[in-house]
Amino acid sequence: MNIRDLQYFQHLVQTQSFTQTAYDYQVSQPTISQAIKRMEDQLETHLIIRQVHSKTLLLTPSGQQLLVTANEVLASWNSGLELIERLKNHHIRLGIESSISERYFPIIAKKLLDKKLLNELEVEEEGSKVLINMLNDGTVDLALIGSVEDSNNNKLQMEKLNEFHFNIWARKKHPLASKELISWQDIFQYNFITLNDSYLSHEVFNNIMVDSQPKVTFQSDNTDLVLQLIRNNDDLGFVSDLIGEHEDIVPMKFQNKIFPTAYISLAYCKDQVMTNELKTLMDVIRDVCQ
Helix, strand or coil: CCHHHHHHHHHHHHHCCHHHHHHHHCCCHHHHHHHHHHHHHHHCCCCEEEECCCCEEEECHHHHHHHHHHHHHHHHHHHHHHHHHHHHCCCEEEEEEHHHHHHHHHHHHHHHHHCCCHHHEEEEEECHHHHHHHHHCCCCCEEEEEECCCCCCCCEEEEEEEEEEEEEEEECCCCCCCCCCECHHHHHHCCEEEECCCCHHHHHHHHHCCCCCCCEEEEECCHHHHHHHHHHCCCEEEEEHHHCCCCCEEECCECCCCCCEEEEEEEEECCCCCCHHHHHHHHHHHHHHC
16 A cells, blocks of 8 residues: 555545546546555455445445545655655744744844854744644644643653743723732623633633633734733733733732643654754753743
């Protein structure tokens, strides 16, 4: 069994057509038929049943299992090809969560510029959840993300570099801002603004609010926009202290309420080929973020 046969099989299931699959791969229709027959002979089972009247294809249980396997194998194959292409060109793609980027990337960039590596780097700013997916599919080589616990992902290595904390923030002239200690129930008379579900803060917010029903009026993928909205009205915002100190917004101080500790983590695939450039980048990130 070879990669091309799996590609034909996967595409055939998607298109439900031998003719369309042959056309898309610029081969003859018998080539597709022979590939399916070849796999059936190797596996000693039928994979596809042709529905003559409806002109559709029905997968047997063996065919369904092969499709699951083909999807996994081809995803890994495509990821590997993309990584090889970047290795050939000495090119590195770094994913970084936006609030971490605002805090640390200017320093990282300066150090990489001194080492003449900055021009070999491409940066993708996304939420931590998106970056995990990008690591898994090989879209990025490394990711600097936020995490609250050890990853159960067998494919990824998560290296904790530093910790940070989440809190609820309000504008300095907010009615609650003048209170030395705030009751947890006090906050629910106000609306909330949060980052969207591609960010770790969204998950943490939902976890700490699991027994409450806060009214979230707006979600964004832009930290600056969330902060600007907090400044301009009495809505409360849930963000991390990675945003640094601001004169016009303040964190709330609660009675008997502790938020989970989060970590800045350097994430990468356990089977990642470590080039000299990649090792240097990782050392710079550790030096800056630890």
